[in-house]
Amino acid sequence: MASSSMFGxxxxxxxxxxxxxxxxxxxFPGSQSTSAQNSSQRTLYPVVTGTSVLGVxxxxxVVMAADMLGSYGSLARFRDCPRLLKxxxxxxxxxxxxxxxxxxxSNVIQQQVIDEECLNxxxxxxxxxxxxxxxxxxxxxxxxxxxxxxxxxxxxxxxxKPFLGYVDKIGMAYxxxxxxxxxxxxxxxxxxxxxxxxxxxxTQDEAVALIDRCMKLLFYRDARSLNKYQVxxxxxxxxxxxxxxxxxxxxxxxxMIKGYE
Amino acid sequence: MAAPCVEPAKGGFSFENCSRNARFxxxxxxxxxxxxxxTTIAGVIYKDGVVLxxxxxxxxxxxVADKNCAKIHYISDNIYCCGAGTAADTEMxxxxxxxxxxxxxxxxxxxxxxxxANRLLKQMLFRYQGYIGAALVLGGxxxxxxxxxxxWPHGSTDKLPYxxxxxxxxxxxxxxxxxxxPNMTKEEAMKLVRDAIAAxxxxxxxxxxxxxxxxxxxDKVEYIRPHEIANAKxxxxxxxxxxxGTTATLSSDVKKIEFDVxxxxxxxxxxxxxxx
Numbered sequence: 071m072a073s074s075s076m077f078g079x080x081x082x083x084x085x086x087x088x089x090x091x092x093x094x095x096x097x098f099p100g101s102q103s104t105s106a107q108n109s110s111q112r113t114l115y116p117v118v119t120g121t122s123v124l125g126v127x128x129x130x131x132v133v134m135a136a137d138m139l140g141s142y143g144s145l146a147r148f149r150d151c152p153r154l155l156k157x158x159x160x161x162x163x164x165x166x167x168x169x170x171x172x173x174x175x176s177n178v179i180q181q182q183v184i185d186e187e188c189l190n191x192x193x194x195x196x197x198x199x200x201x202x203x204x205x206x207x208x209x210x211x212x213x214x215x216x217x218x219x220x221x222x223x224x225x226x227x228x229x230x231k232p233f234l235g236y237v238d239k240i241g242m243a244y245x246x247x248x249x250x251x252x253x254x255x256x257x258x259x260x261x262x263x264x265x266x267x268x269x270x271x272x273t274q275d276e277a278v279a280l281i282d283r284c285m286k287l288l289f290y291r292d293a294r295s296l297n298k299y300q301v302x303x304x305x306x307x308x309x310x311x312x313x314x315x316x317x318x319x320x321x322x323x324x325x326m327i328k329g330y331e
Numbered sequence: 332m333a334a335p336c337v338e339p340a341k342g343g344f345s346f347e348n349c350s351r352n353a354r355f356x357x358x359x360x361x362x363x364x365x366x367x368x369x370t371t372i373a374g375v376i377y378k379d380g381v382v383l384x385x386x387x388x389x390x391x392x393x394x395v396a397d398k399n400c401a402k403i404h405y406i407s408d409n410i411y412c413c414g415a416g417t418a419a420d421t422e423m424x425x426x427x428x429x430x431x432x433x434x435x436x437x438x439x440x441x442x443x444x445x446x447x448a449n450r451l452l453k454q455m456l457f458r459y460q461g462y463i464g465a466a467l468v469l470g471g472x473x474x475x476x477x478x479x480x481x482x483w484p485h486g487s488t489d490k491l492p493y494x495x496x497x498x499x500x501x502x503x504x505x506x507x508x509x510x511x512x513p514n515m516t517k518e519e520a521m522k523l524v525r526d527a528i529a530a531x532x533x534x535x536x537x538x539x540x541x542x543x544x545x546x547x548x549x550d551k552v553e554y555i556r557p558h559e560i561a562n563a564k565x566x567x568x569x570x571x572x573x574x575x576g577t578t579a580t581l582s583s584d585v586k587k588i589e590f591d592v593x594x595x596x597x598x599x600x601x602x603x604x605x606x607x
Contacts, residue, residue, distance in 0.1 A: 256501040260530040261509055287508050291501070326376075326492045326513060331449055331480065 116168035116219040118142055120153045121294045122254030123164040123223045124284055126262055127232045127247045128277035131305035132225040134234075135281045136164045137288070138314055139296035146296060154302045156309050158183060160226045161197045162302045163204075166251045167220035167239065175207075175218060197226030201235035201243065209241025221251040226304050253292040258284035274303065286317035369537020371499030372402060372413035373527045374468045374479045375511065376492045377520035380548035381470035381477045384524035385413045386499065386532050387557070388539035395539070401556060403545045407432050407443050409552070410471030411545050412452075415497035416484060417464035424465045428452050445471040445478035449488055457486025466496045472549050499531025499538040506530045521546065525559060532561055 090096035123136040140148030148169075155163045155176050163179070165172040179200075186194055201224040211217050217239045224235040236251065237243045248262045265280050266272070272280070281301060289297045300313030356362070369390040374383045385402035388395055404412050404425035410432075414421025428451045432443045449469055456463055467482040481494035493511050495503040506527040515523065521544060531538045541557035 253501075256534075257505045260502040260534040261505050263534065264526070264530065283509060287505055290508050291504060323492060323511070323513070327490070330490055331446060331453070331488050 112216040113168070113171070113219055116171075118148065118151075118169040119294070120151065120166045120169055120172070121292055122250055122252035122258070122288055123153065123166050123221070124254050124258050124262070124281055124288075125164070125223045125225050125234045125249040126266070126272075126277050126281060127234050128272040128274055130232070131227060131274060131303060132232045132234050133274070133277045133281050133301060133303050134162055134164050134223060134225040135285055135299055135301045136166070137285065137296045137299040139294070139298070140169045141294045144294070146294075149296060149298065152300060152313075154300050154311060155179070156302070156311060157200060157226075158194050159308045160228070160304070161195055161200055162225050162304055162309055162311070163200065164223045164225070164302070165220045166222075168218070171218040171220050175220070196228045197224050197233040197235065198228045200224050200226075201233075201237065201245070204237045205241055205243040208237055208239060212240045223249055223251060225302065227306060230306070232304075253295075254284070254288060257288055257291055261287065274305065278303065282315070282317065285315075286319060289317055289319065369535075370402060370415035370497030371495070371503050371528050371531025371535060371538040372415050372468045372497050373495040373500075373503045373507070373524055373531075374413065374470045374481075374493065375507065375515075375520050375524050376470075376477045376479050377515040377517060379477075379517065380472045380546065381479055382517075382520045382524045383411055383413050383468060383470045383545040383547070384528045384558075385543050386528055386538040387541045387543060388532075388537070389418055390537055398540050399557075401543065403543055403554070403556075405429060406448050406469070406471070407436065409473060409547060410443065410445050410448050410469070411547060411552070411554075412448070412470075413468040413496070415466040415468075415500075420463045420465040421467065424452065424455065424463060425467070428455070442473060444473040444475065445469060445480065446475075449480045449482065449490075452482050453486045453488050456482065456484060461485040468494050468496050470545075470547060472547050477547070495527065495531075497531070497538065499528075499535035502530040502534045503527035517546065521558075529559075529561060 084091050118140045120140060121137065123134065125132060125134045134154065136153040138149065138151055138153065139146055140151040142148075151169055153165055153172070155165070157163055157179060183195060204222055204224065208218055219239050221239060222237045224233070224237070226233050233245065234247065234249055235243065235245045236249045248259065248266055250259045250262070261284055262280060269276065278301065285299050289295050297317050297319065298314045300311055301315060303310045303312070369388065370386060372383075372385045374381060383403055387399045387402065389397035389400040400418070402413055402415070402421075404414060404422065406412050406425060406429045412425050414425060428448055431451055432448055435447065436443050448471070452467060452469065456465060461484045464484050465482075466484055469480045469482060471478060479491060479494060481489045481491065481496055492513065493507045495507065506523070510523055524544060525542050528542045532540070532542070540562050542559040542561055544555045544558040546553040546555070
């Protein structure tokens with residue numbers, strides 16, 4: 071409450087009885103008093119989102135793909151969002167879900183990579199260590215009820231062996247020879263798993279062709295996708311991020327469809 | 332005797348039961364839960380006709396209720412229908428429409444058309460506003476050629492060259508989008524549908540067991556059940572009963588047991604007359 075004892079330049083009086091003095095916060099009557107410090111800001115829902123990310127291991131490396139769309143709900147708002155991050159020459163990180171959380175985490179990771187390079191002790195991020203660190207960070211954030219609303223896929227070469235790992239926003243993590251998050255898990259993973267069963271030791275070209283087939287399929291059937299995607303191929307030789315690639319879609323079937331009954 | 336006078340229906344929908352149901356719910360009455368099939372069903376049009384496919388698992392929530400149920404239902408000699416959703420709804424709906432179509436065939440004297448079955452199904456499902464949980468893939472060959480429809484529980488239909496429905500529909504549709512082409516041969520079409528259903532069986536938890544196929548052409552129908560036993564029950568590797576002679580016999584003695592006859596009864600096989 072404003073004191074109404076002595077008015078002057080250092081103690082301006084309230085504008086009305088019980089009202090605010092200039093420079094004071096005024097708690098409007100009837101509303102809950104939440105000062106900026108007390109109100110918690112937690113992630114409640116994702117805003118700009120990315121859709122699926124696919125990952126496939128082949129003989130001598132890993133290939134990962136993600137399209138370049140940032141959806142604002144059902145609006146295809148940002149058509150130039152790279153969702154693959156090259157961490158170093160052995161690791162690439164792909165993210166689905168909230169784009170802002172991915173950007174925040176990318177900044178953190180890139181700063182840490184710089185710090186490690188400054189230390190100059192020969193150690194750097196391996197895909198396994200990045201996967202492990204991500205799991206702990208995401209699980210911790212979820213335990214604070216403030217998750218980073220993303221699903222990450224970590225791909226790379228670890229100790230001369232290909233590595234592919236998945237981490238969820240609730241901290242669920244696992245490794246597998248083929249991974250997909252989002253709609254890719256329902257649409258692309260059956261195709262990828264079938265192809266890998268028929269051909270367990272794929273070459274790089276076969277794996278990239280498989281990924282291209284699946285990205286085309288996702289563009290056909292995922293309503294929040296875009297026909298513009300990047301592909302990251304990680305081998306012993308290093309990381310090669312190709313893109314943007316546009317699928318050749320075939321709409322010949324449209325001639326066979328007239329009406330609905 | 333004065334008969335009670337019933338007012339004729341004014342037309343349109345009557346939602347009286349909705350307020351009755353709401354009052355029941357307020358009183359605390361629990362409605363029975365509908366049991367779903369959790370399914371992969373698919374259909375494809377090829378050069379000479381239609382190939383329909385389905386898995387054979389029926390689920391009650393997370394338990395497999397029937398390991399080998401038949402999801403491809405008979406509508407008429409040239410029209411078959413796969414059903415996903417609530418098992419009772421798909422079974423009864425297809426049977427009702429099959430009956431209506433047969434009466435229609437007898438009345439018109441013509442072979443029934445697939446679009447007629449489609450109309451009958453969608454008009455009934457729309458009338459029930461989605462409460463009949465039947466998602467159907469209707470296929471057949473009639474005088475206009477091969478036709479394939481997908482029918483949703485609320486009553487909307489799509490006429491397409493390839494359709495999938497059920498919980499495994501995304502896996503099956505992925506296979507179709509990858510490899511469908513117009514005017515396939517019968518072998519290609521059967522392989523494609525088999526692969527689509529297999530994708531659903533192995534990647535969706537609501538689908539499983541075997542693959543059933545139904546190939547419909549102008550002249551005949553091949554109802555292949557099962558087309559492929561994709562998940563065979565494991566065979567026990569050993570026999571766990573003890574062999575005769577495992578336990579040594581020291582001596583054996585045979586005795587006759589005396590029976591006492593308590594009573595006898597003569598039963599007649601013919602039914603007694605109603606007058607008695």
